[in-house]
Amino acid sequence: MGGDEFAVAAQTHEGYACDDFVELLAEAVRKPVMLGDAQSEVSASVGVACFPEDATNVSELLARADAAMYEAKDTQSEHPVTYREGLLKRSASRRFLDREIAGAIGRGEFQLQYQVQTSLRDGAIVGREALIRWHHPVLGTLYPGEFISLAEANGSIIELGRWVLAQACSDAAGWPDRTRVAVNISALQLRDADFASTVAEALRSSGLDPQRLELEITETTLIRQRTEVVDVFARLQALGVKIALDDFGTGFSSLDTLLAFAFDRIKIDRSVLHASLQPSRTRSVLRAILALGHALTTTVLVEGVETQNQLELLRGEGFDEIQGFFAGRPVPNAT
Numbered sequence: 255m256g257g258d259e260f261a262v263a264a265q266t267h268e269g270y271a272c273d274d275f276v277e278l279l280a281e282a283v284r285k286p287v288m289l290g291d292a293q294s295e296v297s298a299s300v301g302v303a304c305f306p307e308d309a310t311n312v313s314e315l316l317a318r319a320d321a322a323m324y325e326a327k328d329t330q331s332e333h334p335v336t337y338r339e340g341l342l343k344r345s346a347s348r349r350f351l352d353r354e355i356a357g358a359i360g361r362g363e364f365q366l367q368y369q370v371q372t373s374l375r376d377g378a379i380v381g382r383e384a385l386i387r388w389h390h391p392v393l394g395t396l397y398p399g400e401f402i403s404l405a406e407a408n409g410s411i412i413e414l415g416r417w418v419l420a421q422a423c424s425d426a427a428g429w430p431d432r433t434r435v436a437v438n439i440s441a442l443q444l445r446d447a448d449f450a451s452t453v454a455e456a457l458r459s460s461g462l463d464p465q466r467l468e469l470e471i472t473e474t475t476l477i478r479q480r481t482e483v484v485d486v487f488a489r490l491q492a493l494g495v496k497i498a499l500d501d502f503g504t505g506f507s508s509l510d511t512l513l514a515f516a517f518d519r520i521k522i523d524r525s526v527l528h529a530s531l532q533p534s535r536t537r538s539v540l541r542a543i544l545a546l547g548h549a550l551t552t553t554v555l556v557e558g559v560e561t562q563n564q565l566e567l568l569r570g571e572g573f574d575e576i577q578g579f580f581a582g583r584p585v586p587n588a589t
């Protein structure tokens with residue numbers, strides 16, 4: 255149907271259900287492929303539409319299968335997704351964005367905004383996190399939640415990520431306060447064989463001191479690609495680049511991850527601070543993570559600080575740094 259899109263039609267009957275067929279198909283795709291001596295894993299997003307339940311003609315069936323496929327892509331589902339009411343509408347805008355992303359980099363539609371990270375000791379700005387925005391000529395401003403997973407699914411995250419790194423380094427090189435810049439890195443970028451060179455190139459062409467660049471990586475990324483990541487980290491840290499564990503306190507939050515990698519910073523996800531627990535329980539969780547971080551001689555930052563009260567609580571507990579609307583919202587680079 256397209257460069258990497260295929261359609262399969264199959265007739266099912268009693269005793270051979272659609273699900274059975276789809277499962278066979280998925281299994282066949284998942285079989286590793288040998289490329290010379292290298293074994294390669296193949297993945298596929300599968301969407302299913304059924305006749306006559308979902309549609310009664312070919313083009314409508316295809317449109318629904320396509321919409322289901324988009325849902326599978328977007329949710330990074332390893333399982334086939336069957337069409338359901340409403341998917342068609344959602345997929346139309348996704349397909350549109352999907353086609354637009356690659357060109358949008360060249361058209362200069364992406365922008366980085368920066369949110370300050372401040373020290374709880376003296377309130378000084380110690381760094382800024384780069385957060386991407388897409389100023390679409392028709393749709394207006396889009397937030398990363400609306401397009402990063404699409405960019406990951408269609409591979410453009412590599413090019414987009416390269417742009418983010420280069421832009422963030424060159425912006426930071428111009429900051430008079432010489433604080434660090436934090437850049438979010440997607441799992442797919444880390445898996446890219448050229449990633450360490452991409453970082454080195456961004457540093458070289460901007461002239462930014464490598465010590466001022468911090469890469470934010472989530473735990474899920476690390477768990478899925480453990481062995482590869484250890485090597486990449488070693489190369490990056492040899493350059494002087496810092497590494498932060500992002501969104502800690504969601505997902506696994508395993509001790510194993512904390513022990514396996516030497517993080518320069520742990521960022522506690524805002525959901526920890528905002529959890530609807532009794533305040534004393536929130537405090538206990540925060541205290542425990544802080545003790546762990548400090549025992550590993552890692553700086554601990556709390557995200558999502560929105561009020562003076564939260565700030566006082568965190569300062570009282572001995573946290574190092576905060577980030578959140580209270581200290582400042584994401585804003586365009588000051589030039």
Ligand code: C2E
Pocket residue numbers: 369384385386397398399402418438439440470500501524557558559560577578579580584
């Ligand atoms: P994140 O890394 O956890 O980034 C923080 C998000 O929390 C940002 O949302 C920020 O605007 C929001 N935030 C900051 N302070 C507060 C607060 O006090 N309260 C509340 N409720 N929210 C706050 P944003 O900009 O929409 O980014 C969402 C996510 O998208 C980021 O989560 C990050 O995972 C991802 N992202 C952003 N930029 C990039 C990028 O350049 N590359 C990649 N791969 N991912 C990115």
Ligand code: CA
Pocket residue numbers: 383438470500
């Ligand atoms: Ca982040």
Ligand code: CA
Pocket residue numbers: 500501521523557
């Ligand atoms: Ca975060």
